Amino acid sequence: MTRPVPMAEVHRGDFLESVHLGHAVVARADGSLERVWGDPDLVVLPRSSIKMIQALPLMESGAGANLRGEQLALACASHAGEKRHVETVAAWLEALGLDEHALCCGPQPSRDPALFEEMIRRGEAPTRMHNNCSGKHTGFLTLARHLGAGLDYVDPEHPVQKAVKEAFEDVTGQPSPGFAIDGCSAPNYATTLAGLARAMARFADSGKGSGARDRAAATLRDAMMKHPEWMSGKGKACAEIITAADGRAVVKTGAEGVYIAILPELGLGIALKIADGAGRASELAIVGLLVRLGVLDADHPVVSRYMQRPVLNWAGLTTGFERAAPGMLS
Amino acid sequence: MTRPVPMAEVHRGDFLESVHLGHAVVARADGSLERVWGDPDLVVLPRSSIKMIQALPLMESGAGANLRGEQLALACASHAGEKRHVETVAAWLEALGLDEHALCCGPQPSRDPALFEEMIRRGEAPTRMHNNCSGKHTGFLTLARHLGAGLDYVDPEHPVQKAVKEAFEDVTGQPSPGFAIDGCSAPNYATTLAGLARAMARFADSGKGSGARDRAAATLRDAMMKHPEWMSGKGKACAEIITAADGRAVVKTGAEGVYIAILPELGLGIALKIADGAGRASELAIVGLLVRLGVLDADHPVVSRYMQRPVLNWAGLTTGFERAAPGMLS
Numbered sequence: 001m002t003r004p005v006p007m008a009e010v011h012r013g014d015f016l017e018s019v020h021l022g023h024a025v026v027a028r029a030d031g032s033l034e035r036v037w038g039d040p041d042l043v044v045l046p047r048s049s050i051k052m053i054q055a056l057p058l059m060e061s062g063a064g065a066n067l068r069g070e071q072l073a074l075a076c077a078s079h080a081g082e083k084r085h086v087e088t089v090a091a092w093l094e095a096l097g098l099d100e101h102a103l104c105c106g107p108q109p110s111r112d113p114a115l116f117e118e119m120i121r122r123g124e125a126p127t128r129m130h131n132n133c134s135g136k137h138t139g140f141l142t143l144a145r146h147l148g149a150g151l152d153y154v155d156p157e158h159p160v161q162k163a164v165k166e167a168f169e170d171v172t173g174q175p176s177p178g179f180a181i182d183g184c185s186a187p188n189y190a191t192t193l194a195g196l197a198r199a200m201a202r203f204a205d206s207g208k209g210s211g212a213r214d215r216a217a218a219t220l221r222d223a224m225m226k227h228p229e230w231m232s233g234k235g236k237a238c239a240e241i242i243t244a245a246d247g248r249a250v251v252k253t254g255a256e257g258v259y260i261a262i263l264p265e266l267g268l269g270i271a272l273k274i275a276d277g278a279g280r281a282s283e284l285a286i287v288g289l290l291v292r293l294g295v296l297d298a299d300h301p302v303v304s305r306y307m308q309r310p311v312l313n314w315a316g317l318t319t320g321f322e323r324a325a326p327g328m329l330s
Numbered sequence: 331m332t333r334p335v336p337m338a339e340v341h342r343g344d345f346l347e348s349v350h351l352g353h354a355v356v357a358r359a360d361g362s363l364e365r366v367w368g369d370p371d372l373v374v375l376p377r378s379s380i381k382m383i384q385a386l387p388l389m390e391s392g393a394g395a396n397l398r399g400e401q402l403a404l405a406c407a408s409h410a411g412e413k414r415h416v417e418t419v420a421a422w423l424e425a426l427g428l429d430e431h432a433l434c435c436g437p438q439p440s441r442d443p444a445l446f447e448e449m450i451r452r453g454e455a456p457t458r459m460h461n462n463c464s465g466k467h468t469g470f471l472t473l474a475r476h477l478g479a480g481l482d483y484v485d486p487e488h489p490v491q492k493a494v495k496e497a498f499e500d501v502t503g504q505p506s507p508g509f510a511i512d513g514c515s516a517p518n519y520a521t522t523l524a525g526l527a528r529a530m531a532r533f534a535d536s537g538k539g540s541g542a543r544d545r546a547a548a549t550l551r552d553a554m555m556k557h558p559e560w561m562s563g564k565g566k567a568c569a570e571i572i573t574a575a576d577g578r579a580v581v582k583t584g585a586e587g588v589y590i591a592i593l594p595e596l597g598l599g600i601a602l603k604i605a606d607g608a609g610r611a612s613e614l615a616i617v618g619l620l621v622r623l624g625v626l627d628a629d630h631p632v633v634s635r636y637m638q639r640p641v642l643n644w645a646g647l648t649t650g651f652e653r654a655a656p657g658m659l660s
Contacts, residue, residue, distance in 0.1 A: 105645065121453075277340060278608065317436075
């Protein structure tokens with residue numbers, strides 16, 4: 001096993017205060033590895049970074065044929081629970097003849113600061129539709145209805161999850177060693193970091209071949225790219241990075257320090273895992289990698305904010321900065 | 331430089347999902363080291379873990395002679411901004427002829443969930459008194475008044491900070507390589523992890539010698555031990571651990587993964603730093619170390635919650651657990 005390498009740093013004054021180690025793989029669509037940091041065989045739970053894989057059966061089956069691009073992005077999103085996200089999920093559920101109680105994800109407070117406070121002021125409890133995974137779950141329900149299956153769609157034996165597992169093992173190119181239960185109660189299949197990067201290279205390269213899986217991957221990739229703020233939310237990392245990449249990258253975060261990138265122009269996929277699970281570090285590391293690969297411009301006003309992000313204290317003073325570890329950039 | 335060692339683990343299902351590495355030192359009052367994990371010479375910013383050192387000049391000068399035990403604990407605390415904490419700071423400031431505007435720490439939302447929501451409902455903005463450091467700052471102001479000095483007490487050249495630096499270098503037993511600005515805008519002096527552990531051993535052993543510094547250290551240690559909920563807040567880690575230790579330990583957290591412990595019965599001091607800065611890990615690691623040293627009973631109802639802490643998802647399902655790394659326990 002290869003040790004993890006420094007991927008992000010937190011500085012305070014003249015001191016390097018904290019360091020995040022991690023593993024990363026850049027893979028080509030043919031399955032070969034372009035570059036590795038740390039251990040490509042590390043088994044990871046990809047968490048929310050694979051929502052586009054979990055949405056493949058929705059598209060391949062034809063169940064999602066009439067969905068708008070925003071809905072497709074939402075099915076692949078960890079959305080912020082903004083008003084537009086919640087309203088779209090509500091209308092989508094209604095079109096299925098369902099309501100929020102059909103969702104198996106638990107209630108989560110909105111990550112839109114204004115809506116978060118507004119709901120507290122109104123005494124409104126967060127709903128399952130505010131959960132960052134509610135789009136994915138509504139996609140699962142859409143497929144379940146299409147298949148005429150029951151609504152217990154997070155059961156690993158349910159036809160929806162069996163289809164997800166088959167797609168997952170296909171695009172990662174290897175059998176999964178098993179699953180754990182995700183933050184939204186759905187099964188989350190494990191794979192190696194190399195497998196995860198290969199899956200993303202396949203999304204990057206999709207739309208050139210034939211077959212339902214290839215078409216589904218291309219459709220989802222393009223929807224994610226066209227609707228960045230439906231992938232996370234206003235001012236959130238995934239939305240900002242996809243927007244800044246301007247057609248050259250789709251990125252998606254996963255809990256516990258996972259990030260993936262799909263690079264259509266280069267035909268590459270990236271997967272990275274911060275060993276300690278820190279989201280602040282995975283964000284900095286993926287931006288660093290994308291700058292290194294020429295996909296992001298370090299001088300782009302959004303990107304430069306991530307390249308050396310100031311750390312502010314409660315009084316608004318800059319006390320230090322966070323950045324991708326220099327080794328990620330050269 | 332010695333590499334950091336595994337200190338805390340996050341498991342999901344059957345998978346080890348994330349691992350936190352760190353460094354720790356157990357020191358004796360004579361300055362010798364009882365046990366080391368990782369690098370004892372690692373330079374750390376101790377952050378809030380040294381508030382009891384920052385309060386030494388307050389007591390040594392006599393400025394704090396008439397303060398109650400709760401106030402002394404609050405001067406050493408990262409309090410939760412509960413109503414009682416804020417009211418005590420407000421009355422203390424008033425007794426100095428000052429109000430919250432004299433505090434140099436910025437406003438911070440309360441960490442008491444009920445008060446946090448209540449303030450949003452009422453449209454009340456967080457104040458500087460809600461800042462977790464407001465007790466420390468009121469202590470600084472008390473000393474500044476006593477010295478007849480100005481109120482710019484976070485200036486490194488101010489007599490208060492000069493006295494703090496002198497005390498810090500004395501109890502750590504070594505010159506500080508410098509300072510950075512803390513989350514509350516005060517200077518935070520750096521030291522080695524061994525220096526930090528030695529300082530805590532000195533607090534552990536205080537009350538036996540003579541001199542103002544020894545008496546001040548004993549008074550502060552005893553106040554922290556007697557008023558755990560004034561050190562953090564109801565249900566918060568420091569309060570729970572100090573309570574569970576029942577006179578055998580004072581502990582204090584610092585931002586970016588720092589934790590210290592003062593063990594009077596054993597005459598030992600502990601300092602640990604999680605390399606990636608994660609608070610979830612420092613909490614688990616310090617509990618693990620205290621169990622190992624026999625200071626905490628693993629079967630104590632509070633302690634057992636930390637020994638293998640369940641990870642719950644938004645639906646309330648247990649998806650895994652967090653624990654101190656097994657190597658910390660044996």
